[in-house]
Amino acid sequence: MIKRFITTMSKKAATTTKTPDFLLKTPKGTKDWADKDMIIRESIFEKLTTNFKKHGGVTIDTPVFELREILTGKYGEDSKLIYNLEDQGGELTSLRYDLTVPFARFVASNNISNIKRYHIAKVYRRDQPAMTKGRMREFYQCDFDIAGTYDLMIPDSEILNILIQGLNDLKIENFKVKLNHRKILDGIFEACGVPEEDIRKVSSAIDKLDKSPWEVVKKEILEKGQSEEIADKIWTFVQHNGSIREVIEILKNSDLQNETAKQGLHEMEVLADYVEAFEIQNYLKFDLSLARGLDYYTGLIYEAVTEASAPPKNLKEKPKDLAADDDASAYVGVGSIAAGGRYDNLVGMFSNNKSIPCVGISFGVERLFSIIKQKTDLTKINSQHTDVYVMAFGNGFLKERMSISNKLWKNGINCEFLYKEKGNLRKQFEGAEKSGAKLAVILGKEEFPQGKLKIKMLGQDNNEEETIEIDDLVKIVESKLNL
Amino acid sequence: MIKRFITTMSKKAATTTKTPDFLLKTPKGTKDWADKDMIIRESIFEKLTTNFKKHGGVTIDTPVFELREILTGKYGEDSKLIYNLEDQGGELTSLRYDLTVPFARFVASNNISNIKRYHIAKVYRRDQPAMTKGRMREFYQCDFDIAGTYDLMIPDSEILNILIQGLNDLKIENFKVKLNHRKILDGIFEACGVPEEDIRKVSSAIDKLDKSPWEVVKKEILEKGQSEEIADKIWTFVQHNGSIREVIEILKNSDLQNETAKQGLHEMEVLADYVEAFEIQNYLKFDLSLARGLDYYTGLIYEAVTEASAPPKNLKEKPKDLAADDDASAYVGVGSIAAGGRYDNLVGMFSNNKSIPCVGISFGVERLFSIIKQKTDLTKINSQHTDVYVMAFGNGFLKERMSISNKLWKNGINCEFLYKEKGNLRKQFEGAEKSGAKLAVILGKEEFPQGKLKIKMLGQDNNEEETIEIDDLVKIVESKLNL
Numbered sequence: 011m012i013k014r015f016i017t018t019m020s021k022k023a024a025t026t027t028k029t030p031d032f033l034l035k036t037p038k039g040t041k042d043w044a045d046k047d048m049i050i051r052e053s054i055f056e057k058l059t060t061n062f063k064k065h066g067g068v069t070i071d072t073p074v075f076e077l078r079e080i081l082t083g084k085y086g087e088d089s090k091l092i093y094n095l096e097d098q099g100g101e102l103t104s105l106r107y108d109l110t111v112p113f114a115r116f117v118a119s120n121n122i123s124n125i126k127r128y129h130i131a132k133v134y135r136r137d138q139p140a141m142t143k144g145r146m147r148e149f150y151q152c153d154f155d156i157a158g159t160y161d162l163m164i165p166d167s168e169i170l171n172i173l174i175q176g177l178n179d180l181k182i183e184n185f186k187v188k189l190n191h192r193k194i195l196d197g198i199f200e201a202c203g204v205p206e207e208d209i210r211k212v213s214s215a216i217d218k219l220d221k222s223p224w225e226v227v228k229k230e231i232l233e234k235g236q237s238e239e240i241a242d243k244i245w246t247f248v249q250h251n252g253s254i255r256e257v258i259e260i261l262k263n264s265d266l267q268n269e270t271a272k273q274g275l276h277e278m279e280v281l282a283d284y285v286e287a288f289e290i291q292n293y294l295k296f297d298l299s300l301a302r303g304l305d306y307y308t309g310l311i312y313e314a315v316t317e318a319s320a321p322p323k324n325l326k327e328k329p330k331d332l333a334a335d336d337d338a339s340a341y342v343g344v345g346s347i348a349a350g351g352r353y354d355n356l357v358g359m360f361s362n363n364k365s366i367p368c369v370g371i372s373f374g375v376e377r378l379f380s381i382i383k384q385k386t387d388l389t390k391i392n393s394q395h396t397d398v399y400v401m402a403f404g405n406g407f408l409k410e411r412m413s414i415s416n417k418l419w420k421n422g423i424n425c426e427f428l429y430k431e432k433g434n435l436r437k438q439f440e441g442a443e444k445s446g447a448k449l450a451v452i453l454g455k456e457e458f459p460q461g462k463l464k465i466k467m468l469g470q471d472n473n474e475e476e477t478i479e480i481d482d483l484v485k486i487v488e489s490k491l492n493l
Numbered sequence: 494m495i496k497r498f499i500t501t502m503s504k505k506a507a508t509t510t511k512t513p514d515f516l517l518k519t520p521k522g523t524k525d526w527a528d529k530d531m532i533i534r535e536s537i538f539e540k541l542t543t544n545f546k547k548h549g550g551v552t553i554d555t556p557v558f559e560l561r562e563i564l565t566g567k568y569g570e571d572s573k574l575i576y577n578l579e580d581q582g583g584e585l586t587s588l589r590y591d592l593t594v595p596f597a598r599f600v601a602s603n604n605i606s607n608i609k610r611y612h613i614a615k616v617y618r619r620d621q622p623a624m625t626k627g628r629m630r631e632f633y634q635c636d637f638d639i640a641g642t643y644d645l646m647i648p649d650s651e652i653l654n655i656l657i658q659g660l661n662d663l664k665i666e667n668f669k670v671k672l673n674h675r676k677i678l679d680g681i682f683e684a685c686g687v688p689e690e691d692i693r694k695v696s697s698a699i700d701k702l703d704k705s706p707w708e709v710v711k712k713e714i715l716e717k718g719q720s721e722e723i724a725d726k727i728w729t730f731v732q733h734n735g736s737i738r739e740v741i742e743i744l745k746n747s748d749l750q751n752e753t754a755k756q757g758l759h760e761m762e763v764l765a766d767y768v769e770a771f772e773i774q775n776y777l778k779f780d781l782s783l784a785r786g787l788d789y790y791t792g793l794i795y796e797a798v799t800e801a802s803a804p805p806k807n808l809k810e811k812p813k814d815l816a817a818d819d820d821a822s823a824y825v826g827v828g829s830i831a832a833g834g835r836y837d838n839l840v841g842m843f844s845n846n847k848s849i850p851c852v853g854i855s856f857g858v859e860r861l862f863s864i865i866k867q868k869t870d871l872t873k874i875n876s877q878h879t880d881v882y883v884m885a886f887g888n889g890f891l892k893e894r895m896s897i898s899n900k901l902w903k904n905g906i907n908c909e910f911l912y913k914e915k916g917n918l919r920k921q922f923e924g925a926e927k928s929g930a931k932l933a934v935i936l937g938k939e940e941f942p943q944g945k946l947k948i949k950m951l952g953q954d955n956n957e958e959e960t961i962e963i964d965d966l967v968k969i970v971e972s973k974l975n976l
Contacts, residue, residue, distance in 0.1 A: 040556035063878040066909040073523035096577035160912035287895035395546040412770035426549040429643035
């Protein structure tokens with residue numbers, strides 16, 4: 011519901027002064043959450059939290075804004091999407107863009123040498139919103155990261171295990187986790203003759219291969235100053251995907267022999283063993299075209315996609331003149347439902363004296379929410395938790411209803427009553443129905459003065475009603491509700 | 494831990510380029526939350542949420558920033574404390590200052606006629622921080638509000654009940670809830686001859702009577718353009734406090750006879766009945782000097798204070814030249830631990846065609862946290878939830894430890910293992926101790942190849958150790974942990 015209203019304080023003044031009208035809505039790319047959506051979202055948080063705790067995770071909370079310098083230089087081309095706070099005197103600050111950089115700052119500033127932490131919180135990106143596809147400017151991320159110096163690929167494989175277990179717990183179907191390794195990717199670019207300073211921009215072009223055909227991506231690589239020969243050679247590598255062991259085999263038989271790539275290949279071989287120990291190899295696809303946009307990754311990278319999140323084949327081409335504020339839902343897929351990777355140098359950027367290797371995963375809650383909501387029978391969700399409705403027949407009995415309700419509350423029972431001095435019967439039953447209460451406690455005109463109450467199960471096929479002593483109320487209500 | 498670091502991307506570059514150093518910290522007035530503090534805070538949220546649900550509350554989530562016009566003109570003198578987002582093109586927005594105005598906007602824009610909602614979220618105020626006293630620039634509020642047209646004082650008394658039950662659930666001791674009524678207060682000012690346009694500023698002077706003696710407040714009233722006679726007459730009223738019925742009696746016997754005050758008095762009489770039905774009258778103190786700063790209140794107002802939150806008598810006088818960014822902990826009390834009131838016109842300001850009366854309470858989580866943490870035995874809190882630590886004796890058995898851990902995880906058991914190929918025994922026991930695990934599952938060099946594991950309860954006075962079949966692992970672990 012969008013309405014116009016007047017921005018003035020007193021109702022009297024509103025009719026006499028002229029103040030500008032404006033739209034009554036949330037800012038572009040943000041939304042209110044309420045009712046059944048909240049129940050679904052909280053159940054996503056709860057399932058992921060249980061999974062995180064199972065693996066020894068502890069939780070932290072960092073401020074929604076950081077000193078601007080903390081975020082500077084961490085996000086590559088996407089830095090332009092950072093929300094700044096106005097300079098109102100004092101420090102320059104910006105809203106967090108993800109939970110990873112604040113985590114690295116937290117690890118460095120608290121001098122932590124190892125931690126497994128999870129963090130569920132909102133992040134902010136001034137991106138073109140695509141509301142119906144779940145691409146928002148304010149959205150939740152659910153992150154689990156492992157910081158600390160450990161043996162090769164052990165935390166990485168556990169993160170993959172957590173990712174897959176998490177999606178299984180949420181009953182997400184037909185998902186795949188695409189994997190690649192920054193060292194292999196960089197080794198490929200090196201072997202193809204891409205100059206070191208161009209590697210990140212060629213990499214970000216390659217990352218578009220999930221949405222665009224090779225011809226389009228090749229054109230972008232040429233535009234980024236690479237020769238036709240380089241581009242074609244890149245294609246001989248990045249077109250490959252398959253199981254980890256299959257792609258390792260392909261690369262071993264190729265002319266990719268530089269040190270960077272060899273290191274990456276060795277790590278992927280170690281990983282192949284561990285994911286088999288965790289029995290998750292069938293969820294994984296080693297995909298040499300996966301690049302991931304963020305600057306800070308240094309090793310294994312991955313993202314989980316489902317058919318529901320992949321860009322549809324018949325997606326409209328995005329008009330060039332689409333304003334940054336316009337909704338782009340018609341022109342984009344929802345992208346990955348979870349993504350992450352290894353970032354060994356980020357903490358070191360905040361700390362001169364030591365670097366703490368990290369690896370992590372971020373679940374995109376809004377995208378998971380869209381998929382899960384579609385499959386949910388909304389009629390079965392009651393967003394209220396009321397169990398008992400206290401009502402009176404034929405007399406107001408307001409203070410008496412209050413006193414009975416109070417007795418139930420004090421015993422931990424969820425209960426409501428109608429906020430009317432003398433509520434009529436229909437209104438009280440309507441209130442009970444709206445509240446979702448299972449049980450009515452009724453103060454009868456004749457019974458109540460004799461210390462008695464009526465109890466009635468609510469619901470269509472149940473007319474059971476009985477008269478009880480007030481002193482037995484709590485006991486009987488608890489047994490009726492199976493508390 | 495505050496450290497200096499270099500704001501540059503690559504470690505190599507850091508030694509050669511000159512980039513400005515800056516402090517590695519969170520922005521002024523904000524902090525990181527972690528470890529045991531998180532456990533305490535989450536338990537506060539959980540207790541308050543249970544209480545809110547008991548009264549039929551549903552939860553919502555609104556964006557952390559709102560269109561700037563939504564917040565404009567709602568907070569009186571405090572509007573200067575609102576954080577603005579930078580104008581980066583598009584809409585002008587600001588961080589929310591409380592959860593009440595966003596709630597009113599939510600009710601209006603979704604065309605809701607009645608709702609009981611709770612909302613636990615962060616709000617933002619560019620105030621002088623007083624970190625050790627719990628006055629932050631980013632802090633949590635825990636709000637419960639009832640919107641809808643109901644009979645006089647019924648939702649108000651239920652809100653007071655929720656407030657008191659909430660503080661009792663949190664085991665806050667020796668608190669009092671101060672009450673007053675905006676109509677009585679306005680009636681007093683009217684009776685004393687304060688011009689209508691000066692009422693809010695005189696009111697905000699009166700609100701300081703909990704921190705300053707009458708002489709100081711009187712001086713402020715005179716400075717705000719009122720005569721000595723007016724000021725002295727105000728004092729004959731606002732010095733009174735006591736039970737609701739006592740103060741009603743005093744006012745009825747005074748010369749306060751205007752319509753505004755009479756209306757307020759009638760409402761307080763109705764309230765007196767209801768709080769007795771809820772048996773909460775002994776927690777309440779009708780205090781005619783309570784005024785509350787915010788513009789939007791229209792009826793009953795209240796705040797809960799404890800001895801721990803009241804300003805100490807020997808508080809230092811705040812230096813005039815204390816910068817807005819300086820920590821003012823030495824000069825302020827922590828103020829109220831919860832506060833609220835009735836605001837019948839706020840939703841109407843966002844909606845031309847109808848006004849929805851509201852009443853609510855806001856718990857100040859950071860202040861409650863400070864009080865509760867002081868009373869908590871921190872040695873009894875384990876912020877990790879690990880139950881089992883899987884280790885190997887005399888052999889790496891890494892993939893086997895992974896496989897055993899995976900079996901436990903898949904059965905919902907919280908478990909960890911050391912991220913080393915060949916962890917030595919001491920390191921593994923250290924890991925187990927740090928994780929807080931109650932049980933060690935041990936892969937022995939000789940037992941494991943025969944399909945057997947050792948199980949050992951961890952803890953000082955327990956050396957129990959037994960050998961079991963791998964197939965019985967989950968069953969036995971569950972029984973040892975009483976799952």
